[in-house]
Amino acid sequence: MSFAGANSAEPPDSFGEVVEAHWTAVYRLLYSLTGDPHDTDDLTQETFLRALKRFETFKKGTNLRAWLLRIGTNAFFDVKRKQQTLKIGPLTEDVKSEEKSAETLLDLAEQGKLVRRAVQDLTELTRLVFHLRVTEELSFKEVAEIAGVTEVAARQHMHQARAKLLKRLGESSA
Amino acid sequence: MNCQSIQTWLLQAESLRPKAWPAAIGKHVDGCAACAKLVRDLRELEDQWREQSLPSGAEAKSRFLQKQAKLDVPTSIPMRMRPYLKPATPWLAAAAMSLFAITLFAWLSRPGPGPGPDIKVAATQTPDVVDRLLEWNLEMTNAKPGDRKKLLADTEDELRKEVKKAEPKLTPEDRLFAEKLIETGVSLAELDNPLEESERVKNVAETLAERVEKSDAKESTHRQLHFYKFMQRCVHPLEERISKMKPPEVKKGGKKVGFPFKMNPKQFQERQNDLRKSLDALRKKSWGKGFNSPHFGKRR
Ligand SMILES: [Zn+2]
Numbered sequence: 001m002s003f004a005g006a007n008s009a010e011p012p013d014s015f016g017e018v019v020e021a022h023w024t025a026v027y028r029l030l031y032s033l034t035g036d037p038h039d040t041d042d043l044t045q046e047t048f049l050r051a052l053k054r055f056e057t058f059k060k061g062t063n064l065r066a067w068l069l070r071i072g073t074n075a076f077f078d079v080k081r082k083q084q085t086l087k088i089g090p091l092t093e094d095v096k097s098e099e100k101s102a103e104t105l106l107d108l109a110e111q112g113k114l115v116r117r118a119v120q121d122l123t124e125l126t127r128l129v130f131h132l133r134v135t136e137e138l139s140f141k142e143v144a145e146i147a148g149v150t151e152v153a154a155r156q157h158m159h160q161a162r163a164k165l166l167k168r169l170g171e172s173s174a
Numbered sequence: 175m176n177c178q179s180i181q182t183w184l185l186q187a188e189s190l191r192p193k194a195w196p197a198a199i200g201k202h203v204d205g206c207a208a209c210a211k212l213v214r215d216l217r218e219l220e221d222q223w224r225e226q227s228l229p230s231g232a233e234a235k236s237r238f239l240q241k242q243a244k245l246d247v248p249t250s251i252p253m254r255m256r257p258y259l260k261p262a263t264p265w266l267a268a269a270a271m272s273l274f275a276i277t278l279f280a281w282l283s284r285p286g287p288g289p290g291p292d293i294k295v296a297a298t299q300t301p302d303v304v305d306r307l308l309e310w311n312l313e314m315t316n317a318k319p320g321d322r323k324k325l326l327a328d329t330e331d332e333l334r335k336e337v338k339k340a341e342p343k344l345t346p347e348d349r350l351f352a353e354k355l356i357e358t359g360v361s362l363a364e365l366d367n368p369l370e371e372s373e374r375v376k377n378v379a380e381t382l383a384e385r386v387e388k389s390d391a392k393e394s395t396h397r398q399l400h401f402y403k404f405m406q407r408c409v410h411p412l413e414e415r416i417s418k419m420k421p422p423e424v425k426k427g428g429k430k431v432g433f434p435f436k437m438n439p440k441q442f443q444e445r446q447n448d449l450r451k452s453l454d455a456l457r458k459k460s461w462g463k464g465f466n467s468p469h470f471g472k473r474r
Contacts, residue, residue, distance in 0.1 A: 016239055021402035023238075027231030041234040048238060061394040065402075112226030115219065133188070134220045140188050159186040165219055166212075 015052055022065050023048070025136065026072045032131045033076050033124060043079065047072040066138060070146040073128060080124075118168040122161055125149070129157035130165075175202060180209050190217050303340040304348055307333065307355035308400060314359050315375060315408045319366030326363040333359075347388075351381060368415040372449050379409050379453075413453055416446060 026047050031040040050071050051058075058067055119127055125147060132143045133154075144154040180202050184190075190213060192200045203209045310333060317325050337352050344352065358374050365371050382401040389397045419442075 016242060017399050017403060019235060019239055019242075021399055021406060023235040024230040024232075027234070028228045031228055031231075037229060040229075040231065044231055044234060045238050060392065061390075064398055112222060115222045116226060119223065130223070134223050155186040155188075159182070162185045162216055162219070166215055169219065 015055070018051070018064070018068075019048055022068050025065055026068050028135065029069055029128075029131060030072055030076060032119070032127060032135075033073075035120060043072065043075050046075045050075060063142070065136070066142055066146065069132065069136065069138075073146050073148075076124075114169060114172055115165070118165045118172075119161075121168070122164060126157045126161045126164075129154050130161035133158055175199075177202075177206060177208055180206075181212055184209065184212055184216065190220065303336050303344070304352055304355070305400075306336065307352055307359070308404065311355055311359050311362070311378060312404065312407050314362045315371065315412065322363040326360065330356075330360065347385075351385070354378065354381060368412055368419060369445055369449065372412050372416060372453070375408055375412055376449070376452060379404055409453055413450065416449060419446065 023044065027040060027044045030043045030047070031037070034040050034043065047068065051068055054071075058064065119130065122130065128147050129143055129149075132138050132146060133140070138146070140151050140154045140158070144151045147154060147157075149157070175198065180199060183199060184203075187195065189195075192203065195203075203213055310329060314322055314325060333356065337356065340352075341349060355378065358378050361374055362371060365374075379401070382397070382404055386394065386397045386401050
């Protein structure tokens with residue numbers, strides 16, 4: 001049994017490198033979707049296990065991160081479909097980021113709180129589109145492929161996200 | 175076009191950068207206070223979402239990697255998985271587990287280097303010596319400035335020998351890159367200032383991004399990993415250090431303290447901003463079109 005089929009990707013030297021390079025991006029996407037650190041832990045692990053199992057289906061020369069984000073998105077929606085009990089809760093606000101100094105953390109927490117509250121009121125799909133476009137800076141074409149919608153629909157979700165968020169934030173600052 | 179249609183267009187625009195817009199939109203926004211405000215608000219909103227402090231899941235990652243390293247054959251269901259992640263029936267769980275065990279076994283028993291502390295698999299196109307040099311640069315940037323000279327003394331000769339030995343087999347592109355990595359490593363040992371370091375590091379990151387863009391299908395995955403690894407272990411921590419640097423204070427009598435360079439606070443801030451911008455541009459470039467291909471996302 002060989003993984004090196006003509007159209008399939010050679011697994012990289014070490015799967016650990018894939019994990020190191022993309023864990024945070026996958027984790028943050030799933031955190032934006034679930035809003036719960038424990039669910040996010042589980043789903044991120046599930047995502048990388050799925051990726052490990054299917055590495056031979058990854059197309060050489062394509063965007064590895066986007067591929068992982070798609071697996072993560074599918075894992076989230078699979079779980080949702082199977083069990084409606086997955087709580088899509090508010091994004092926890094007191095999480096510590098290992099990557100920010102205490103000072104910036106304070107500022108960002110204040111600014112971020114409002115945005116986070118507003119984002120959690122969007123539908124999951126709209127939230128997904130907004131996150132992928134803004135944080136990962138993927139094109140609408142790629143966002144659409146990850147989200148399993150058409151490019152036009154992805155644009156509409158972005159339209160909705162921006163309009164709703166501005167309205168919410170405008171109301172809270174007024 | 176009226177404001178309403180422009181604003182509808184802006185709300186679903188892929189990019190909020192005027193450069194990416196049709197000229198007519200840019201012209202309108204320039205001359206219209208309401209539409210210009212919308213663009214500003216949208217940018218601010220997106221910046222806030224990008225910059226919020228989300229957890230990175232570092233602990234979960236370590237647990238996952240430890241599990242992998244021990245070759246403690248993972249099942250498709252992580253240990254602490256919630257009930258909703260478990261397959262509906264036990265036979266499904268068993269089937270998933272054995273499929274995974276077979277897959278992992280097949281992967282590990284492929285010819286080539288055996289499993290090390292991590293799962294090592296097939297050889298790649300990139301010569302080992304380039305991998306080694308890149309890793310060396312990462313070690314160098316992550317070492318405390320005071321420890322770098324020792325690290326350099328311990329490793330430089332051996333690495334140069336390795337490069338010399340591998341030279342006949344290197345492509346001209348790899349040879350130039352190897353030289354650049356040695357040069358960067360050596361210069362890092364001399365520096366103890368994030369602003370100076372970042373010039374060197376930025377240069378390597380740009381080369382890595384170019385190498386990804388130029389790579390053929392065979393090399394692409396490996397080169398993408400190089401780039402991501404470098405961004406993650408080198409560029410991002412450096413950005414963090416830069417953002418924490420305090421501008422020099424000018425004490426009475428014009429004496430500058432708290433900063434090793436002869437820069438006034440304004441010059442310092444300009445330099446800090448320039449660097450941030452160029453590192454950011456690099457990140458955007460790599461996540462944008464450069465790393466994508468027309469094959470991406472074709473449904474299987
Ligand atoms: Zn207008």
